[in-house]
Amino acid sequence: MxxxxxxxxxxxxxxxxxxxxxxxxxxxxxxxxxxxxxxxxxxxxxxxxxxxxxxxxxxxxxxxxxxxxxxxxxxxxxxxxxxxxxxxxxxxxxxxxxxxxxxxxxxxxxxxxxxxxxxxxxxxxxxxxxxxxxxxxxxxxxxxxxxxxxxxxxxxxxxxxxxxxxxxxxxxxxxxxxxxxxxxxxVPGLDNSGKMSKSKNNTLELLEPQAALWDKIRVAPTDPARVRRNDPGTPEKCVIFSYHKLFSNLDTIQEVDVGCRTAGIGCIDCKKLLMVGLMETLEPIQARAAHFQAHxxxxxxxxxxxxxxxxxxxxxxxxxxxxxxxxxxxxxxxxxxx
Ligand code: SF4
Structure with missing residues (x-):
């Protein structure tokens, strides 16, 4: 190269x-x-x-x-x-x-x-x-x-x-x-229908405010088997778990994996954990963007x-x-x- x-x-x-x-x-x-x-x-x-x-x-x-x-x-x-x-x-x-x-x-x-x-x-x-x-x-x-x-x-x-x-x-x-x-x-789209893409309107934007990202993630589909809080799920069927693997640390991925299969964690709590890892990646990017917007x-x-x-x-x-x-x-x- x-x-x-x-x-x-x-x-x-x-x-x-x-x-x-x-x-x-x-x-x-x-x-x-x-x-x-x-x-x-x-x-x-x-x-x-x-x-x-x-x-x-x-x-x-x-x-x-x-x-x-x-x-x-x-x-x-x-x-x-x-x-x-x-x-x-x-x-x-x-x-x-x-x-x-x-x-x-x-x-x-x-x-x-x-x-x-x-x-x-x-x-x-x-x-x-x-x-x-x-x-x-x-x-x-x-x-x-x-x-x-x-x-x-x-x-x-x-x-x-x-x-x-x-x-x-x-x-x-x-x-x-x-x-x-x-x-x-x-990266799969938020609707879990294939690749993330603007034309499919299934994206999480890099410079989107945290509240707007949460509004999207909160209503994103999960494993349909988890109808009630105590229904166990299969994390591999859920886009939120795919994002955990991209943004969360190993301990959190492990916690979600076990918690989902045993119904030990609810989907909203799982999504809140995802927000932590996601914002760790996005906050420095958003801070730099704010700097360039000011300069x-x-x-x-x-x-x-x-x-x-x-x-x-x-x-x-x-x-x-x-x-x-x-x-x-x-x-x-x-x-x-x-
Ligand atoms: S617990 Fe997490 S990984 Fe499991 S179905 Fe709910 S959101 Fe998806």
Missing amino acids: KRVFSGIQPTGDLHIGNYLGAIRNWVKIGEQIGKDAIFCIVDYHAITIPHDRELLGRLTFDAALANMAAGLDPNKIVLFAQSHVPEHLELGWVFSTQTPLGELERMTQFKDKSEQHSVLAGLLMYPVLQAADILLYKADTVPVGEDQIQHIELTREIARRFNAKFSPENPVFPEPKASIDKSAAR PHEVTDALVAGAEHCQKIARETMLEVRDAIGLLRPNSIRPVIQ
Whole structure:
């Protein structure tokens, strides 16, 4: 792992699934490779489906703030907004001229999204821009969820095709690999109906106040066998127990395990114990978020510094790309005209 690139959706309402499934892993990566861990808030991707122009900038800021609160430290890693480095679009255009339409139409995510939204050209080009995001920095590793593996495969194909056609002797791009963190927790939704997801409205938000979290957890379904307080239950059938395993200490997990099976503990008391472990994780994150909300310049300064850092790398890559495809260098105009 030499350089890692990951895209972050421009939204500040991160949930515990985002945290345990991705952000915690990114923090670990940053500790290993420092400024070669590049995290980009992909605001240009966000406009490939209808968006609210009044909100987009705010959401980009909120995404930076929430991820910084969750542990991404811009003093250690690089965090920036995609639209602040226009070379992403430039390389995206170059790649779009080399990518067969059929390959893009076959993308599963394109097919899914085009059923929900009117099809704009940008939606079709989404994976080409994603390839540009990654290859602009010559990243060799991209931490992704399983739903993104097809896009990383396309990125590899785009890199391979470019190298073979334009730079066979001295390949411009590496072929990055997808990295799926096996230790990342797959967090079930509060309704126990599969993965936690905003679209299913079954989330516990990282920055949600304690009272709001309790309101959700208090009414969350448990093992249906526990109709009365003295009915024994099976903790493995209950989402609350899944959360205990993610947030509580071993003694509490043991206490709940035995207490549930023997009806020694009621569901409300079990849920109160969960709140203790959950808030131990969330309180420091929420305290950092409150700090950044009071000092917003720390967030905007981080984004400016991140964009400056990335643009230096991006400009160098684009010089190589322009040379490889044969574009006239601006500083060559005079000799050619003469
Ligand atoms: S005691 Fe806890 S683990 Fe058992 S069913 Fe109730 S909430 Fe779920």
